[in-house]
Amino acid sequence: MIRIARPEDAAAIARVHIRSWQQAYRDLLPDDFLLSLEATLDRRTGFWRDSIEKGAAVLVAEVGAELVGWIAFGPSRDDDAQPGASAEIEALYVLAEHWSTGVGRGLWLAARQQLAEQGFESLTLWVLTQNPRAIRFYRNAGLAPDETSRRSISRGGRTLEEIRYRTAL
Numbered sequence: 001m002i003r004i005a006r007p008e009d010a011a012a013i014a015r016v017h018i019r020s021w022q023q024a025y026r027d028l029l030p031d032d033f034l035l036s037l038e039a040t041l042d043r044r045t046g047f048w049r050d051s052i053e054k055g056a057a058v059l060v061a062e063v064g065a066e067l068v069g070w071i072a073f074g075p076s077r078d079d080d081a082q083p084g085a086s087a088e089i090e091a092l093y094v095l096a097e098h099w100s101t102g103v104g105r106g107l108w109l110a111a112r113q114q115l116a117e118q119g120f121e122s123l124t125l126w127v128l129t130q131n132p133r134a135i136r137f138y139r140n141a142g143l144a145p146d147e148t149s150r151r152s153i154s155r156g157g158r159t160l161e162e163i164r165y166r167t168a169l
Contacts, residue, residue: 092107144165147163
């Protein structure tokens, strides 16, 4: 089931955030960095509680009584975005045991529908170039890489490259 996130979901969202990073980025980031994310649970919980209370657009996916994934989205934060026309998927995370089950696609479609209903014309997101699973997912969802939009980020003492993907809504 996919539904709008509530403040009381914050701890579960933070746990999924941490676990999914540990699962998805195992080959990209140092083990000690990924293990250190456990210590950020309280801070992340507070961040998500505050964000949701302030109206952040977050949807969650539940299987049974367990929250197994989430998606955050809204107006694009990119400097070159057209205000009111360009939306962004800020983050999409699903626990590894629920990959390829339709959970991520369900979250994606629900967020896309909400953004289209809000009048956005295009949608972007940033994805690590070293994350082939995510790239496949986004290409299958109809997004295409914007080869002119790349940036470097630093996580866990490593420099990683991201590329922006986009689609019309």
